[in-house]
Amino acid sequence: MKSNIDQLMKEALEDHRKGHFENAEKIYREILETDPTHIDANHNLGVILVANHNSSGALDYFQCALESNENVEQIWLSYIDALINIDKLDDARQLIEAARVKNLSYEKLDFLLERTLTPIELHEKGKFFRAQDGRYLNFLKALHKKKYDGYFEIGTRTGASLVLSQSPSVAIDPYFQLSENPIGNKDFCLLFQETSDSFFQNSMSKLLDLRCQLAFIDGMHLFECALRDFINLAKISAEKSLFLFHDPIPWTYRMATRNNEELGRNEAWTGDIWKLVHILSEVGMKDDIRLLSSAPSGLLAVLNPEKAAIEELEENYDYICSEWLNVDLNRENLLSFYEIGIFEKPEIYLNFLEKSSFGCKSISHSRDWVSQ
Numbered sequence: 001m002k003s004n005i006d007q008l009m010k011e012a013l014e015d016h017r018k019g020h021f022e023n024a025e026k027i028y029r030e031i032l033e034t035d036p037t038h039i040d041a042n043h044n045l046g047v048i049l050v051a052n053h054n055s056s057g058a059l060d061y062f063q064c065a066l067e068s069n070e071n072v073e074q075i076w077l078s079y080i081d082a083l084i085n086i087d088k089l090d091d092a093r094q095l096i097e098a099a100r101v102k103n104l105s106y107e108k109l110d111f112l113l114e115r116t117l118t119p120i121e122l123h124e125k126g127k128f129f130r131a132q133d134g135r136y137l138n139f140l141k142a143l144h145k146k147k148y149d150g151y152f153e154i155g156t157r158t159g160a161s162l163v164l165s166q167s168p169s170v171a172i173d174p175y176f177q178l179s180e181n182p183i184g185n186k187d188f189c190l191l192f193q194e195t196s197d198s199f200f201q202n203s204m205s206k207l208l209d210l211r212c213q214l215a216f217i218d219g220m221h222l223f224e225c226a227l228r229d230f231i232n233l234a235k236i237s238a239e240k241s242l243f244l245f246h247d248p249i250p251w252t253y254r255m256a257t258r259n260n261e262e263l264g265r266n267e268a269w270t271g272d273i274w275k276l277v278h279i280l281s282e283v284g285m286k287d288d289i290r291l292l293s294s295a296p297s298g299l300l301a302v303l304n305p306e307k308a309a310i311e312e313l314e315e316n317y318d319y320i321c322s323e324w325l326n327v328d329l330n331r332e333n334l335l336s337f338y339e340i341g342i343f344e345k346p347e348i349y350l351n352f353l354e355k356s357s358f359g360c361k362s363i364s365h366s367r368d369w370v371s372q
Helices: 003-016 021-034 039-051 055-068 073-085 089-101 106-115 119-124 137-143 196-206 225-232 275-282 307-315 319-325 331-339 346-355
Strands: 153-154 169-172 191-194 212-217 237-246 290-293 300-303
Touching: 003 039, 003 300, 021 039, 039 055, 039 073, 055 073, 055 089, 073 106, 119 331, 137 290, 137 346, 153 225, 169 331, 196 225, 212 225, 212 275, 225 237, 225 275, 225 307, 225 319, 275 290, 275 307, 275 319, 275 331, 290 346, 300 346
Parallel strands: 153 169, 153 212, 169 191, 212 237
Antiparallel strands: 237 300, 290 300
16 A cells, blocks of 8 residues: 555656646545545645645645644745735744744744735835745636636736636737747637737727736836726726736835846846836725735736726826836835735635636637637
């Protein structure tokens, strides 16, 4: 029996290493049916669940692994990480203190403890808040488990995010460098190799009756460009729609510059997307927006924006741009950004979307809208 479990574990680890997580998860569960206390199977299954934004489901597996062996540092770290991901911060702090008694890495525990602090608490310590609650592509992958009437993506480049969609998709990028086939199980996938401004001016009219229910905006990291893309997409949005902006949470002042030529080749750049939080709040959309703490630089989520707010943004677009163009991110503006108080854990936001029945399990799409 042991030799059989050892062989299964070997296969699971190989699938896990190669990124074949569904196969690995299946084998880990098979092992646990025979040996419910298997340390590595419990821990590794928990790790996969966390990566899939199911930290709640991972807790029992981490607990079982920890009860089997309290001397494995990684189990403690994984368990604490999962608790933080779902905002069980008091439980996470208690586990951190228990881990200190075991003389585990103080540096790693201090890092996790810092993740339990609010953006304002970090600001008081002279530190930036960093988005570290799961990777943004894993969040998108979890979101794309459902189908949407239409998925629009601005700034596709390699296609790492586009390939996750299983919905009818439209991707816009002036310089596609696709690393894999973006079509997958989509009913259709249209690629427009042009700027988003050109698309909305020249190409959008070729599409009939396609509505944007989900959008990922990751084009130019300048607030006026992202705002313009948002306005244009919102004008063709479905009744229920979700817009995601990439890179709204900088973790240094330098990376929030408008001029990325000031940065070194390997320095991260978010641009001034952070300004959209203020801009959207000022037109009455604060209740509709959330800053999701997905690594490495967050996501700004806008759910079901009202038409009146979009019209106000469009009407006052030039004024908004002139008002915010020369505003730099400094300590005072960073505090104001944090004080808006719309930060949320990605996994909690996914649960909220699930409860609100956003998206569909399956949708039958007609292709009659394609222009001839």
